[in-house]
Structure formats: C-alpha cells, structure tokens
Amino acid sequence: MYSNHLIESDRNHLIHPVTAFRPHERRGATVLASGKGMYLRDIEGNELLDAFAGLWCVNVGYGHESIVEAAAAQMRRLPYATGYFHFANEPAIRLAERLVELSPPGLDRVFFTLGGSDAVDSAVRFIVNYYNATGRPAKKHFIALDKGYHGSSTTGSGLTGLPAFHRDFDVPLPWQHHIPAAYPYRSPVGSDPQAVIDRSVADLRAKVAELGAENVAAFFAEPVQGSAGVIVPPPGWLKAMRDTCTELDILFVADEVITGFGRTGPMFACETEGVSPDLMTMAKGLTSGYAPMGAVLMSDKVYSGIADGPRPELPIGHGFTYSGHPVSAAVGLEVLRLYTEGGILANAQERAPRFREGLLDLQDHPLVGNVRGVGLLGGIELVSDKAEKTRFDPALRLPERLTNAAYRNGIIFRAFGDGTIGLAPAISCGADDMDRLFARLRKTLNDVL
Ligand code: PLP
Numbered sequence: 212m213y214s215n216h217l218i219e220s221d222r223n224h225l226i227h228p229v230t231a232f233r234p235h236e237r238r239g240a241t242v243l244a245s246g247k248g249m250y251l252r253d254i255e256g257n258e259l260l261d262a263f264a265g266l267w268c269v270n271v272g273y274g275h276e277s278i279v280e281a282a283a284a285q286m287r288r289l290p291y292a293t294g295y296f297h298f299a300n301e302p303a304i305r306l307a308e309r310l311v312e313l314s315p316p317g318l319d320r321v322f323f324t325l326g327g328s329d330a331v332d333s334a335v336r337f338i339v340n341y342y343n344a345t346g347r348p349a350k351k352h353f354i355a356l357d358k359g360y361h362g363s364s365t366t367g368s369g370l371t372g373l374p375a376f377h378r379d380f381d382v383p384l385p386w387q388h389h390i391p392a393a394y395p396y397r398s399p400v401g402s403d404p405q406a407v408i409d410r411s412v413a414d415l416r417a418k419v420a421e422l423g424a425e426n427v428a429a430f431f432a433e434p435v436q437g438s439a440g441v442i443v444p445p446p447g448w449l450k451a452m453r454d455t456c457t458e459l460d461i462l463f464v465a466d467e468v469i470t471g472f473g474r475t476g477p478m479f480a481c482e483t484e485g486v487s488p489d490l491m492t493m494a495k496g497l498t499s500g501y502a503p504m505g506a507v508l509m510s511d512k513v514y515s516g517i518a519d520g521p522r523p524e525l526p527i528g529h530g531f532t533y534s535g536h537p538v539s540a541a542v543g544l545e546v547l548r549l550y551t552e553g554g555i556l557a558n559a560q561e562r563a564p565r566f567r568e569g570l571l572d573l574q575d576h577p578l579v580g581n582v583r584g585v586g587l588l589g590g591i592e593l594v595s596d597k598a599e600k601t602r603f604d605p606a607l608r609l610p611e612r613l614t615n616a617a618y619r620n621g622i623i624f625r626a627f628g629d630g631t632i633g634l635a636p637a638i639s640c641g642a643d644d645m646d647r648l649f650a651r652l653r654k655t656l657n658d659v660l
Contacts, residue, residue: 213254243259248641249264260651261273261636262652267635268496270473270638291536302541302544303323305544313479315491318509323504323536324534325505326362326503337513338513350461352427353388354431356431373438391414393408393448394407396580396581405447430462431464435470438469438627441633446483465492468493472496473587474496498539577660578660591634621651634648
C-alpha cells in the first residue's frame with residue numbers, strides 16, 4: 212500500500228533527470244530506501260548490489276557513520292556560512308588546503324561549487340574572465356571531445372559531445388567545438404595506441420588551426436570518458452594532449468568529476484601521467500555523494516591573471532549561495548580522511564587486478580564486443596556481430612532489457628543507450644563483493660541473450 216502510493220506519486224509529480232517523461236510514467240520508479248556498504252535496498256525489500264556507486268559517486272560505499280557524524284556535528288555548530296564578502300568557514304578552508312595537497316602540483320587555488328556541472332560552468336567563466344583580464348579578449352572558443360560529458364547546464368551540455376544532451380536543447384553554442392574521441396575500439400586509425408594518440412593530437416591541432424589559435428581559449432577533457440561508455444584513451448594520451456595545449460597556447464582543463472578520488476587508482480587520474488592541468492574540475496567522489504559539492508582548482512597563472520587584471524578592486528561577479536557550504540565541506544574532509552588514512556584508496560588499488568580479470572573474463576561472452584577499464588572503472592560494449600562490431604538495433608531496447616534483468620538478478624549497473632555497460636563499484640568494495648558483482652553480471656548477460 213505504502214509503496215504503491217509512493218510509486219504513484221512519483222509518476223504524477225517527480226521529474227527524473229535524463230529520463231524520458233512518458234516511458235517513465237508507464238514504467239514507474241525503483242524507489243531506493245537504504246544502503247550499507249555496496250548494497251542498496253528498495254522499498255519492496257529487494258537487495259541490489261550497486262555496481263555503479265550511485266552515479267559514479269558513492270566511492271566509499273553507503274552507511275559510513277563517521278561521515279554522518281561529521282555532517283551532524285557541523286550542522287549543530289554552524290549549518291550555513293556564506294563565502295561572499297570575505298566571510299569563510301573552517302571546514303571550507305581546511306578542505307581547500309587538503310585538495311591543494313592532494314592534487315597535481317601547481318593547482319593552488321580552489322573555488323567550491325555544488326556539483327560537476329557548475330564546476331565546469333565556473334571553469335568556463337573564469338577562463339573567459341582570465342582572457343579578458345590579460346588583454347586577449349578574442350580567445351573565447353572552447354574545444355572538447357565527441358562523446359565527452361561535462362554536465363547539464365547550457366554551457367556544460369554544449370561542451371558535452373553526446374547527442375542526447377544537444378537534441379532539442381539548441382546546443383552546442385557557436386563558440387563550442389568538438390574533436391573525435393580517442394576510442395581505440397572504433398578508431399579509424401585502428402587500435403594501435405600511438406596511432407590513436409597521434410590522431411587526437413592532429414585533430415586538436417587541426418581544430419585550433421581552423422579557428423585560429425588567437426581565438427581559442429581552452430581544451431576540456433575527461434581523462435577517461437565516463438558517460439561515453441567508459442572510453443579509455445591509450446596511456447600517454449593525456450600527457451600528449453596537455454603538451455599540445457601548452458604548445459598551442461591554449462589552456463588545458465581536466466574534468467576529473469568521475470576519474471577523481473581513486474576511481475582510476477591514484478587520487479586523480481592526471482597523476483598517472485604526471486599531468487598538471489591549468490584548471491581541474493571535480494565533484495562526486497569529493498563527498499562520495501553524501502552531500503552535494505564540486506570544485507574547480509586553478510593554477511596561479513589563471514588566478515593571477517584574473518586577480519591582477521585591469522579592475523583588481525572590483526568584485527569578480529561569479530559565485531553561489533552554497534559555495535563552500537560548511538556541511539558539505541565537513542563531509543568532504545571526512546571522506547578524504549577515509550580515502551587516505553582510512554585505507555580506501557589502497558583498497559581500490561588492491562581490488563583493481565581482480566576487477567580487470569573479471570572484465571577480461573567477459574570478453575568471451577557472445578554479446579561482448581569490447582571490454583575496457585582502468586582502476587575500478589569499467590566498460591563492456593555489447594554488439595550484435597563481434598567481427599563487424601555492429602551495435603544492437605535500438606528497436607530491440609537492449610538497455611531497458613539489461614536494466615530489468617539486472618534488477619531481477621540483484622545488481623545495478625549503467626546500461627548506456629548504445630548497449631555499453633558501465634561499472635564503477637564503490638572503491639571500498641571487498642573481494643567477495645567483486646566476485647558477486649561479476650557472477651550477477653554474467654547471469655544478466657545470459658538472461659538477455
Ligand atoms: N563532468 C563529468 C565528467 C561528469 O561525469 C559529470 C556528471 O556525471 C559532470 C561533469 C556533471 O556533474 P553533476 O552531475 O554533478 O552536475
């Protein structure tokens with residue numbers, strides 16, 4: 212009775228993100244009620260192994276009492292403090308300091324947001340301000356990757372390279388451009404890593420030449436393209452793109468909203484290749500989803516460019532009521548402690564070989580065209596013909612069938628529109644959880660055969 216009422220109310224009133232309205236009214240919601248470790252329970256009492264950490268965010272798993280305590284203590288002490296007009300709060304200052312310590316060298320300044328989309332927006336606005344302040348106002352064009360995801364605001368969805376986020380929303384904007392993804396499985400130059408890297412570098416150079424370097428502000432990239440279906444560029448790609456940006460005199464922005472906080476192994480994916488971006492965006496794992504928060508980290512070059520511009524005494528007109536929210540910041544500090552002193556980052560690195568083995572084992576499955584992954588981030592691309600790499604006919608509604616079969620088998624993963632499965636289990640997961648994950652996943656694939 213109680214659950215019927217909730218599902219009915221959801222159908223009638225709640226608009227769901229990134230979900231077709233009418234099909235949702237017909238299907239109804241899976242209403243999640245509680246979570247512990249990497250297991251969720253819905254209001255029907257079904258247990259679901261969450262192989263996607265919520266939405267690639269609950270890196271430490273559900274039910275950490277120490278995080279709840281940190282939030283409650285901060286709410287009691289000071290539930291809100293503005294960061295406007297020279298006010299500050301202790302958790303936000305301490306979190307900024309900690310992020311600077313943990314991030315690649317050279318990123319010494321932190322601006323807090325509410326999530327990833329407004330972190331991307333903030334990065335774009337600061338870059339525009341930077342070029343105006345430093346006397347190069349023509350540098351206003353931005354380049355990103357096809358299939359990339361940079362959020363749902365008008366600015367971020369335009370930088371995003373996924374048709375679903377453009378369709379009927381009148382983006383990209385005229386100053387937003389895309390170059391092909393570094394997608395070894397479907398690259399026109401084959402899967403040879405160096406060839407894929409060379410191709411991306413050439414594509415970026417060509418786009419900058421077409422627009423004129425004097426008109427290009429920045430290149431945005433995810434180190435691994437999560438929402439594209441976990442497209443993992445070859446090792447060396449990130450460094451090559453960073454170096455190309457430096458050479459072409461455009462800023463390089465790493466969007467680590469998914470890849471940050473241990474998802475690919477180290478604290479940030481940029482570390483793997485010794486890359487220091489000019490700006491870095493982050494969210495999700497920053498608070499492990501326990502409270503909304505994102506951040507933009509900024510190099511001194513960009514910060515000083517803005518700070519020492521022609522109007523240094525006037526306010527910088529960019530900020531949010533909840534920038535540096537003390538409760539979110541207190542949560543972030545405790546989550547960072549769990550990653551480091553709490554051993555969760557080390558656990559992620561320990562689990563990664565078994566995760567990789569689990570992905571590779573699936574390669575033989577009749578539906579699987581390609582498996583790929585890094586750390587505890589994985590993609591499994593399903594095809595109807597392995598030799599031809601043919602995608603499933605959308606009329607077969609494979610993502611929907613996968614999601615329904617997964618639910619019956621007690622697992623949640625992401626089934627992308629093209630039939631790719633995304634995996635991002637909590638990086639705190641145990642060895643047994645991992646075995647259970649792959650057993651339930653294989654059973655699900657067999658069920659949709
Ligand atoms: N950037 C990347 C790489 C993301 O994956 C996402 C969300 O998935 C965003 C930005 C947007 O973050 P949010 O949904 O917190 O606004």
